[in-house]
Amino acid sequence: MSDQPLISREFPARFSDPERTLDGSRRARVSLSRLETLWINTGTLCNLTCENCYIESSPRNDRLSYISRAEVAGYLAELETLGHDTRTIGFTGGEPFMNPEFIGMLEDSLEAGYEVLILSNAMKPMTKCREPLLALQRRHPRAMQIRVSMDHFRRELHEQERGPRSWQPMLDGVRWLSDRGFRLSVAGRTRWGEQEPALRQGYAALFAAEGIAVDADDPQTLVLFPEMDASAEVPEITEACWDILGVEPVQMMCAGSRMVVKRRGAAAPAVVACTLLPYDGRFELGRRLSDSFDPVPLNHPHCARFCVLGGGSCSTG
Numbered sequence: 001m002s003d004q005p006l007i008s009r010e011f012p013a014r015f016s017d018p019e020r021t022l023d024g025s026r027r028a029r030v031s032l033s034r035l036e037t038l039w040i041n042t043g044t045l046c047n048l049t050c051e052n053c054y055i056e057s058s059p060r061n062d063r064l065s066y067i068s069r070a071e072v073a074g075y076l077a078e079l080e081t082l083g084h085d086t087r088t089i090g091f092t093g094g095e096p097f098m099n100p101e102f103i104g105m106l107e108d109s110l111e112a113g114y115e116v117l118i119l120s121n122a123m124k125p126m127t128k129c130r131e132p133l134l135a136l137q138r139r140h141p142r143a144m145q146i147r148v149s150m151d152h153f154r155r156e157l158h159e160q161e162r163g164p165r166s167w168q169p170m171l172d173g174v175r176w177l178s179d180r181g182f183r184l185s186v187a188g189r190t191r192w193g194e195q196e197p198a199l200r201q202g203y204a205a206l207f208a209a210e211g212i213a214v215d216a217d218d219p220q221t222l223v224l225f226p227e228m229d230a231s232a233e234v235p236e237i238t239e240a241c242w243d244i245l246g247v248e249p250v251q252m253m254c255a256g257s258r259m260v261v262k263r264r265g266a267a268a269p270a271v272v273a274c275t276l277l278p279y280d281g282r283f284e285l286g287r288r289l290s291d292s293f294d295p296v297p298l299n300h301p302h303c304a305r306f307c308v309l310g311g312g313s314c315s316t317g
Contacts, residue, residue, distance in 0.1 A: 014236055018282070018297035021236040028237040028308075029295040030252045035084035037117075038289070039259035039275050040072055040091050042099040047125055051161050052191065052227065055278055057094045064094070064278055067262040069104040071269050075260055076112050078289050090117040090257075092275060097125035103132045110140045119187070122148040122173030123166070130176070137182060145183040147223070148174050153202040157192060171210065178212045184221075186214050191227040199224060226310030234304045245308065252307050254296040258289060276302045 014022050021027050043066040046057035055064075079086050089109040096102050096118055109116050120126050126133075126146075137144060148170065151158045155167040162170075177184050188199065204216035216222045235241075242249060249255055254273045261278045262269040271292040273283040277300055285292035298304065 015299045015301060018299045021238055025236075025238040025240065028239050028241055028249070028298045030249045030254045030298065031295045032258075032293050033250050033255045035079075035082065035086050035256070035258060035289070037088040037090050037257040038075065038079065038086055039257055040067060040075070040089065040105065041259055041261045041275075041278060042067055042091055042093045042096040042102055042105070043262070044094045044278075045098050046093060046095040046121075047098065047123060048095075048121060048162050048166060050163070054276055061094075063264050065262045065264045065266075066099045066101070067105075067260065067269055069101040069108065071262065072105045072260075073108055075269075075289060076108060076114075080112075082289060087115055088117055089114045090119070090275075092119040092259075095121055095123075095125050097129050103129060103136075106144070107136060110136060110143055114143070116144045118144070118146045120146055120148055120173075121162070121166075121170055122146070122177065123169045126173055127169075127176070133182075134180065137180070141181070142183060145185060146177055147185040147187050148177070150174065150186045150203075151189045152192065153188075153199075153206040161189070161191075174212055175210060178214070184212075184214055185223065186221070187223045187225060189227060190224050196224060226306055234301050234309070237298045237304050237308050241308065247308055252298075252303075254307075258285070258292050274302075276306060 017027070019027060041064050044055060044057045044061045044064040045059065045066070046061075047059060049058040076089075091102070091105070093099070097120060099105075106116060106118070149162075150170060151161040158167050158170070159165075174184070174186070186203065188203065190196070190199070200216045200222060203222055206212070207214050207216055214221050241247070253275070257275075259272050259275050259278065260269050261272055268287055270287055271285050271289055272278055273285060273292070273296045277283045280300065282299065283296070285294065298308065
């Protein structure tokens with residue numbers, strides 16, 4: 001993947017102007033209404049190479065380097081000065097448990113009084129951290145949630161996305177978390193075209209058979225994400241679209257969150273608008289959180305496909 005901004009491959013003029021859509025309409029923008037969730041990208045290295053990874057994580061992709069515990073602590077300290085009543089620190093990757101300083105970041109966030117959401121595949125990198133994880137859970141029993149990627153309730157479809165032999169280690173990790181009382185949620189995908197009720201029924205049957213304590217009917221504990229194909233045609237979002245679609249800007253991820261990334265070779269981390277756009281320089285907002293509060297223009301296909309039209313969100317609620 002190049003370092004150039006990703007816009008529409010089919011219509012290169014679309015999504016390029018932050019002020020106007022291709023037909024001259026005023027482009028929709030989203031203001032930060034509250035910094036409810038601060039996301040930390042721990043690095044793009046991952047133990048898996050998935051077919052449709054949102055940010056192309058893999059065992060070789062280090063375009064986002066491992067962020068350090070000290071760098072995360074600096075952003076936690078800044079949060080205390082901003083008065084935004086931030087509730088959640090979210091950790092994503094790559095696979096967060098591959099970062100050698102991750103447990104320290106987790107501890108610092110919990111000790112500072114935040115709820116923590118960890119996005120993980122629940123495989124070997126996590127299981128190597130079982131003892132410190134259990135220790136943190138004993139100290140903060142309801143403040144930590146782990147959301148595990150289980151792309152489908154059928155093994156063959158999960159492994160179509162994540163590769164052969166990825167199902168059983170994931171399932172073992174989910175059962176381990178469930179058996180020990182961790183706050184647990186699951187992230188699935190809708191890429192195979194099934195209707196949501198059928199998907200939830202399939203997951204519910206799997207959870208019941210495996211003794212996994214996840215409510216498949218709760219959209220906060222079984223989150224079903226829309227697919228993102230950057231080459232597929234999607235409409236630009238204008239200011240008029242909010243009323244036409246019956247969607248409020250405050251419902252968008254960038255109305256309530258920001259993400260910190262550490263680019264390979266960079267001297268310091270940077271704040272970006274969205275968890276889905278870590279490489280696009282148009283969405284880098286500054287080094288400090290206080291630099292990142294300007295409205296965000298929705299000039300990327302993912303803004304339309306995932307958030308406005310797809311209803312996707314990585315938040316806890």
